[in-house]
Amino acid sequence: MPALDDLVRLLGADLEPVTPALAPPLDITGVHVSELTDPTPYLTGGELLLTTGMGLTGQTAQARAYTARLAARGVAALGIGLGPVHTTVPGTLVEACESAGLPLCAVPAPTPFLTIARTYWSLTAAAGHEQLSAALGAHRELIRSAAGPEPVRAVVRTLADAVEGWAAQLTPQGEVVAVWPREHRSSARRIAAEVARLRVAGPHSSATFPLGDDDVVLHPLTGRGPLSGFVATGCPRPMKAPDRQLVLTACALLALQSEQRRRGVAAARTARACVARLVLSGHLDAARSLGADLGLPAIPARVRLFAVAGLTGGADEVLDVLEPAVGPGRQLLAVAEPDELWVLAGPDDTQALRAAVRRLTTERLPGARAVLGLPAAAAELHRQLPALSRTLAAVPPGTSRDLADDGTAAAPSLDPVLGYRRADLAGAVVAYLRHRGHWERAAADLGVHRNTLRNRIATAARLMDADLDDPDTASRTWLALRAAGLA
Secondary structure (H helix, E strand, C coil): CCEHHHHHHHHHHHCEEEECCCCCCCECCEEEECCCCCCHHHCCCCEEEEECCCCCCCCHHHHHHHHHHHHHHCCCEEEEECCCCCCCCCHHHHHHHHHHCCCEEEECCCCCHHHHHHHHHHHHHHHHHHHHHHHHHHHHHHHHHHCCCCHHHHHHHHHHHHHCCEEEEECCCCCEEEEECHHHHHHHHCCHHHHHHHHHHCCCCCEEEEECCEEEEEEEECCCCCCCEEEEEEEECCCCHHHHHHHHHHHHHHHHHHHHHHHHHHHHHHHHHHHHHHHHCCCHHHHHHHHHHCCCCCCCCEEEEEEEECCCCCHHHHHHHHHHHCCCCCCCEEEECCCEEEEEECCCCHHHHHHHHHHHHHHHCCCCEEEECCCEEHHHHHHHHHHHHHHHHHCCCCCEEEHHHCCHHHCCCCHHHHCCCCCCHHHHHHHHHHCCCCHHHHHHHHCCCHHHHHHHHHHHHHHHCCCCCCHHHHHHHHHHHHHCCCC
């Protein structure tokens, strides 16, 4: 918007300040010509009013009333054209303008008022072109930032610089992902309550609210998939229209980046799910072969199976919490079912996953329930599924259960028995314990001679280093077999 001092400087002798001697830097909203003694009904404020003074008689009272009306309406300045009515600026008008605080300029004869108007609109067009060029430059800079190596941080920083304030990207739960300048992280954290309200209002809702001396604009990041977060922008109020357009552009770029990242993450998770399904189906060799082809880390020899159910937001929301918990660059083997998630946990990941699952079921998803199975050989993990499914169904919502804390951890290891290939030692132990050490019944159940059963039980007891005739050992072993889905 052109300023009065710019207009005076450009017009030179065609528009000379009378009072004050130097034109102030007041924004001019338009140039209006009127000979009415009260033109205020046709003014909105901020105008440069031009008049020949036809209605001004030179009386002090009239001049004071005239300038007071103009000042009250918010007129930016008054210009009097000399020649047709007044050859010089009336002294009463000069005094009245000084008293009302209204800048007064003189338009000497024979300068037409049209020259003033054309110059004003030329300045307006130039300012608009400059503003458009600046806006286009800011949009181009946002696009360059989105194409860089760290698109989220770069876009947030560029947006903050463009609006001369601060900007942040938040998760759907209101946690800060990136903020610039960094000292505004506390401001970004304070809007978590607004984020919660927007989530309830719907994925396409936005909000504007005051925060200290700033106006904060909060926009959702939405695309074809679920809500991926929010963009918060704070700047001195009120936010300009071009800045609002920049915010929308930044939101579109960040939503696109989130969608691309989600697709990449989904593809990687699908590939790992194929490996996990092979393991849970008992095809360990095929799983290891596929994992090697996909460039995945080797499957540990011993794993534990996490089962999480009651997923209102889907398995991806749970994986978004569990994957960062095991550390950057770590890849979880997981199978997602409609309402369940099965995760294979290696020895190095168990503690972190257990803590993350407990936080998940108590804070983020209070209706979810989880079970952590016993350690088992990867080749025998599929045998745990039936029993683990039954246990998962019995766990109350909002709780997680670790079977290793239920006393079954003290049972003899089943791995030597499960890994024995010459005979079905696991079946022999199950039949023996089911029939409480009765050789004839257990042998008949298996369809073998009782001496064959005796030999198998002796081999199993030696490999397990356990006395299966001891009641405590027998009970713990039976519980371990039940947990593994073998009994």
